[in-house]
Amino acid sequence: MADVTPAVDANGARIPLLGLGTWELRGRTCARIVEQALRLGYRHIDTAELYDNEREVGDGLRASGVARDEVFVTTKIWPSHFAPPRLERAAKESLVRLGLSEVDLLLLHWPNPQVPLAETLGALCKVKRAGLARHIGISNFTVALVEEATKLSAEPLVCNQIECHPFLDQTKVVAACRRHGLAVVAYTPLARGRAVRDRVLVEIGRHHGKSAVQVCLRWLAQQDVVVIPRTEKIERLESNAAIFDFALSDDEMARIGALAHRGGRVVNYAYSGAPEWD
Ligand SMILES: NC(=O)c1ccc[n+]([C@@H]2O[C@H](COP(=O)([O-])OP(=O)(O)OC[C@H]3O[C@@H](n4cnc5c(N)ncnc54)[C@H](OP(=O)(O)O)[C@@H]3O)[C@@H](O)[C@H]2O)c1
Secondary structure, three states, rough: OOOOOOOEEEEOOEEEEOOOOOOOOOHHHHHHHHHHHHHHHOOEEOOOOOOOOOOHHHHHHHHOOOOOHHOOOEEOOOOOHHHOOHHHHHHHHHHHHHHOOOOEEEEEEEOOOOOOOOHHHHHHHHHHOOEEEEEEEEOOOOOHHHHHHHOOOOOOEEEEEEEEEOOOOOOOHHHHHHHHOOOEEEOOHHHHHHHHHOOHHHHHHHHHOOHHHHHHHHHHHHOOOOOOOOOOOOOHHHHHHHHOOOOOOOHHHHHHOOOOOOOOOOOOOOOOOOOOOO
């Protein structure tokens, strides 16, 4: 696998198009997967204080031997910590667990209507200006909230991390992100494994000598959407990353885009009181 994956530019940030998701990866498994991914050429790791694995992500990063400044590390603040000064403390605690002096990207994990967004963004900007995060962004923000957040934030927001895969139509929120220069980072890009068996993805993959998973990730990356697939299997890391050596035709892109349907959302959770998507 190539040492450097392509990246997208967004409001001053350069975000590698391929990252490793780490939700549910714990303990030694997590540290080993992070280490191996980095050895194989991944340059972007996604974690969150919620995942209870920041320590292991940091361990894997150091064990990999890859220089700190070559890796893009994202973590996220949980909404119950959005009121300042709790937010600043949460950011510092994440850094201690990761064993890092700064993260590359710090996200608000879910909207929290119980805390005024202006206050939360004020605290997030302060954390950035204090040098604890190179860039800041949002996650699970609807179109209306993207509009509001971009107006309120004194520092540029560089991404909205949202559920994104062929089975879910995210056209509107993606357009809102693009309008404001935010990158779209696709979480659950494999629809938690559903992509593996999809007939259309399998068939298109056969044509390219690729798997359904690779076609699914390529479909997103080809639209400049950042993908962060998770696997706990070292043998899958390399194939999940082999998405930059082929291209889907316009017709194939459209066929995959037509897989979206109502009820395609995988993550139906919303932080208490956060606006529902559908
Ligand atoms: N911001 C948010 O609110 C939010 C929400 C959800 C997720 N995320 C982030 O997004 C990341 C990815 O999403 P996700 O973990 O929900 O789901 P995902 O990446 O769509 O799917 C992960 C599942 O796919 C399987 N898989 C991976 N590669 C495979 C392959 N080549 N062949 C067959 N199966 C494969 C994995 O199983 P194996 O482990 O057995 O390979 C795992 O069960 C998370 O880890 C997290 O970092 C963020």
